[in-house]
Amino acid sequence: MNDLASADANIQAVMLEVISEGISGGVFVYDKNDLIVFASQQLLTLLPVPKSFLTPGTRLRDFLGAVYDGGGRFLTDASGPRRMLSREDWIAEQIATLWKERAESQERRGTDRWVSFTKRRLSSGYGVCVVRDISDHKKREEQWRADMERVQITEEVLDNLPFPITVKDSSLTFVAVNKMAARFLDLPPEAILGHKGSDVHPPQVEQRLDRINRGVLDLGEPQQMSELVIRPDGSQVVIIANKYRIGKPGRYYLVTAMEDITGLVATDEDGEEIKPRMSRGGLIATSLARQERDVPVKAAVAPDTTHLSNRKVLVASSDPRTSAEALEILDDLGFDTSSVSDGEELELFLQLAKEASIAIDLVVVDTLADKACLEIVQRHRIPALAINGVRVKRELAAGVTRQFSQPAANETARDEDAWIASQAGESAGIDILVAEDNEVNQIVFSQILEGLGYRYAIAADGEEAVRLWQERSPRLILMDITLPKLSGFDASVRIRNLETIDNSIPIIGVLPQAFERDRDQCFASGMNEVILKPISPEALEAVFQTFLGISAKQSYA
Numbered sequence: 001m002n003d004l005a006s007a008d009a010n011i012q013a014v015m016l017e018v019i020s021e022g023i024s025g026g027v028f029v030y031d032k033n034d035l036i037v038f039a040s041q042q043l044l045t046l047l048p049v050p051k052s053f054l055t056p057g058t059r060l061r062d063f064l065g066a067v068y069d070g071g072g073r074f075l076t077d078a079s080g081p082r083r084m085l086s087r088e089d090w091i092a093e094q095i096a097t098l099w100k101e102r103a104e105s106q107e108r109r110g111t112d113r114w115v116s117f118t119k120r121r122l123s124s125g126y127g128v129c130v131v132r133d134i135s136d137h138k139k140r141e142e143q144w145r146a147d148m149e150r151v152q153i154t155e156e157v158l159d160n161l162p163f164p165i166t167v168k169d170s171s172l173t174f175v176a177v178n179k180m181a182a183r184f185l186d187l188p189p190e191a192i193l194g195h196k197g198s199d200v201h202p203p204q205v206e207q208r209l210d211r212i213n214r215g216v217l218d219l220g221e222p223q224q225m226s227e228l229v230i231r232p233d234g235s236q237v238v239i240i241a242n243k244y245r246i247g248k249p250g251r252y253y254l255v256t257a258m259e260d261i262t263g264l265v266a267t268d269e270d271g272e273e274i275k276p277r278m279s280r281g282g283l284i285a286t287s288l289a290r291q292e293r294d295v296p297v298k299a300a301v302a303p304d305t306t307h308l309s310n311r312k313v314l315v316a317s318s319d320p321r322t323s324a325e326a327l328e329i330l331d332d333l334g335f336d337t338s339s340v341s342d343g344e345e346l347e348l349f350l351q352l353a354k355e356a357s358i359a360i361d362l363v364v365v366d367t368l369a370d371k372a373c374l375e376i377v378q379r380h381r382i383p384a385l386a387i388n389g390v391r392v393k394r395e396l397a398a399g400v401t402r403q404f405s406q407p408a409a410n411e412t413a414r415d416e417d418a419w420i421a422s423q424a425g426e427s428a429g430i431d432i433l434v435a436e437d438n439e440v441n442q443i444v445f446s447q448i449l450e451g452l453g454y455r456y457a458i459a460a461d462g463e464e465a466v467r468l469w470q471e472r473s474p475r476l477i478l479m480d481i482t483l484p485k486l487s488g489f490d491a492s493v494r495i496r497n498l499e500t501i502d503n504s505i506p507i508i509g510v511l512p513q514a515f516e517r518d519r520d521q522c523f524a525s526g527m528n529e530v531i532l533k534p535i536s537p538e539a540l541e542a543v544f545q546t547f548l549g550i551s552a553k554q555s556y557a
Contacts, residue, residue, distance in 0.1 A: 010094050016029070016038050016040060017040055018485075020040035020041075020042050021128065024133075025042060025130055026039075026040050026043035026045075026047070026131040027039075027042075027043075027129070027131070028040070028043060028054075028129050028131075029126060029127070029128050029129075030060055030098065030126070030127045031125060031126050031127075032124075032125030032126065033484065034059060034098075035056075035057055035058070035059060035060070035127070036054070036055070036056055036057065036059075036060065036063060037056055038056060038450070039053075039054035039055075039056075039058075039063075040054075042131075043131060043487075043489075045133075046115060046132075047065060047067050047070070047115075047131065048066075048070030048135055048153050049063065049066040049067055049070055052085075053066045058415065060098065061091055061095065062349070064090075064091045064095065065087065065091060068090055068091065069087075070086060074435050080328065081099045094275050097117075097119060098121070098127055098129065099121060099127070100119065100121060101292070102119070102120060102121075103119040104118050104271055106134065106138075106489065112135065112139075113135045114133070114135050114137075114138040115131060115132065115133055115134065116131070116132050116134045116136045117129060117130070117131055125533055133401055158176075158178040159179045161178060161180065161522075162180065163257060163258055163259050164178065164181035164183075164184040164185075164257070164258045165177070165178045165181055165255065165256070165258075166181050166192075166256045167254070167255050167256075168197075168256075168294060169252075169253055169254075170217060170251070170252050170253070170527050171196075172210065172214070172217075172254070173194065173196050174192050174194065174197075174200075174413050175194075175253070176193070184258065185200060185230070186231060187200065197210060197213075211319050211322075212225070212243065213243065213254055216243045216244070216254055217245055217252055217254055219534065220245045220536065220538075220539075221245075221536060222242065222243060222244050223242075223243045224240060224241070224242050224243075225240070225243075226238070226239070226240050226261075227239050227240075227241060237262045238260070238261050239258045239259060239260055239262075240258070240261055241255070241256055241257070241258045241259075242257045242258075243256050258401075267386055270289055310334075310336055311334075311335050311336065311339050311361045311362070311404060312335070312336045312337075312338075312359065312360050312361050312362075312493040313330050313335045313336070313360075313361060313362045313363070313364060313400065314337070314339065314340065314349065314350075314360050314362070314363045315327060315330070315337065315338070315339040315363075315364045315366075316339070316340050316341075316342075316343075316346050316363060316364065316365045316366060316373045316377075317339065317341070317365075317366035318341050319366065321343070325369045325396075326339070326364055326392050327339060328362075329392070329397050330396075330400065333401070335400075342353060342373075343372035343373050343376055346363075346376050346377070347376050350376070350380045350382070354380075360382050361382075361383070361404075362382070362383050362384070362385060363377045363382055363383070363384045363385070364387060364399075364400070365377060365384055365385070365386050366387065366392075374386060374440045374443050374444075375439060375440060378439055380455065383403065384388070384447075385399050385400060385403055385447060386443050386444050386445055387399060387447070395451070397445070398451075412557075429472060429473045429474075430456055430457050430472045430473070430474045430475075431454040431456060431475050431476065431548075432454050432456040432457075432474060432475070432544075433456070433457055433458075433468055433469055433472065433476070433477045433478070434449070434456060434458045434459070435461075435462065435464075435465035435477065435478065435480055435482075435483055435488060435491065436459075436460070436478070436480045436510070437460050437461060437480065437483050437484055438480075441535075442458050444534075445458065446458065448535065448536075448537050452537060452540065452541060452544075454473070454544070461483050461484045461485040461486065462482075462483040462485050462487055462488060462490060462491035463482070463486045463491075464485075465477070465479065465483070465486075465488075465491045465495075466486070466494050466495060468507070469495055470498070475505070475506075476505065476506045476507075476508065476543075476544065476547055476548060477495075477505060477506070477508065478508050478510055479491065479507050479508065479509055479510060479527065480510045481509055481510070481511060481518060482512070488509065488525075489521055489522070489525040490508075490525070492522075492525040492527050493525050495507065495526070496525075496526035497531070506529075506548075507526060507528055508527065508529050508530065508531060508547070509527040509529070509530040509531070510522055510531055510532075510544055511531070511532050511533065512532075512533050512534060515533070526545065528548075529543065529547070531543060
């Protein structure tokens with residue numbers, strides 16, 4: 001054993017066993033007379049041979065015959081032909097490969113097991129063969145190949161769809177576009193992928209789309225817009241763009257699918273107005289402005305709006321288009337209106353109004369704008385209507401009409417307890433108890449619950465939440481976990497300890513982030529479910545349907 005010479009043959013065997021364990025495989029060494037010099041114990045788990053055939057001095061022919069007899073006749077690699085050989089032919093073929101200077105093969109045993117053989121013949125005549133189980137590697141390889149096939153099929157389907165589709169990641173960077181989208185934007189895919197909208201769209205267009213896209217990503221609400229688009233080549237098309245959020249928390253994607261409806265509409269000579277070629281019932285959302293499908297702007301406005309005239313309403317939004325839409329709706333309702341673009345302007349406007357003894361009846365705050373606006377409105381003790389800018393056309397008219405149709409609630413809104421009042425009297429039972437210490441979030445909860453038609457109360461700390469639960473008998477609790485005095489976890493535990501089986505109440509944890517430890521602690525403290533901020537009307541209504549089993553309107557039946 002010139003190539004494996006050592007002063008102690010036992011050391012050689014031990015070293016080879018250690019090497020065998022280190023590579024997670026079996027090793028056998030054979031000399032130029034085709035006699036086994038060493039065979040590691042790991043071979044017993046890889047090849048169907050009795051332990052006696054691993055003894056030094058065993059002929060390779062006998063060792064391979066034991067493998068054959070034990071059912072270890074290897075099939076060739078899946079890429080090659082499958083052959084059935086007699087015992088002697090199979091042994092002769094295996095010995096021939098062991099005499100090659102270098103040989104590697106992957107052979108299949110049964111239906112789900114693969115073994116690899118790495119063979120080397122040294123210049124001294126000794127040979128080494130390493131045997132390893134590569135079944136897991138093969139399975140991953142097959143899974144990867146299947147995944148790649150699915151991806152290729154998906155890409156082929158998307159590329160052959162007759163309408164443009166784009167996908168953006170959470171940073172609003174393009175990660176996928178189909179052929180129709182590249183053609184629509186008149187750019188090659190490589191000029192779109194990896195770029196942001198500001199690299200593709202004109203600045204004024206991207207400013208508007210950025211706000212809408214971020215709203216969809218943050219809230220998860222699908223949005224639909226109709227647009228008259230002037231393409232880079234000068235042609236005009238009318239499209240309906242549908243935007244969706246897909247994915248999981250932390251890995252959200254924005255999908256935009258556009259449908260060309262130019263053939264269904266016509267424009268006047270100036271191109272400023274879209275007129276349908278079909279009846280109004282056949283074509284929905286045909287305005288140049290962003291508009292929700294099948295929801296007329298004033299659908300929720302009460303017929304009699306005389307009581308709204310001369311009311312002063314201020315709009316706070318950083319988006320000029322949102323402000324214009326809101327002012328148009330409010331003007332049609334007869335309000336005296338004005339607008340500001342940020343918190344600094346709002347503070348100045350309200351201060352000047354106060355000095356001039358002008359009472360502002362309502363401030364409409366775009367929740368996608370400056371968050372300080374809600375805090376400023378609260379500090380001046382003026383009623384506020386918080387509304388998502390992308391839902392102005394759908395919800396503003398109904399929201400302000402409802403606000404001014406409840407004089408008792410409006411008067412209460414000017415008191416110190418404005419943000420913890422409910423739609424019912426202090427002694428009446430309520431539907432929802434909200435435990436929330438953040439004043440801005442209190443306003444958002446109030447607007448959503450009022451819009452859904454639920455009776456509610458708001459507690460600013462954990463101790464107050466327990467007290468209001470005892471006094472007001474709510475049917476469900478929305479519990480923020482980071483409350484002063486008594487945390488949401490501790491408040492839930494105290495409520496569970498005080499309640500009986502008959503009056504057990506659903507408690508829904510409201511989490512700022514999706515940390516598993518917080519979720520686990522919510523359930524450990526007795527909460528029934530958890531939801532994540534920011535809160536949307538759809539998310540709350542889904543929770544209420546699940547745990548209350550009735551709609552908002554039915555809660556007053």
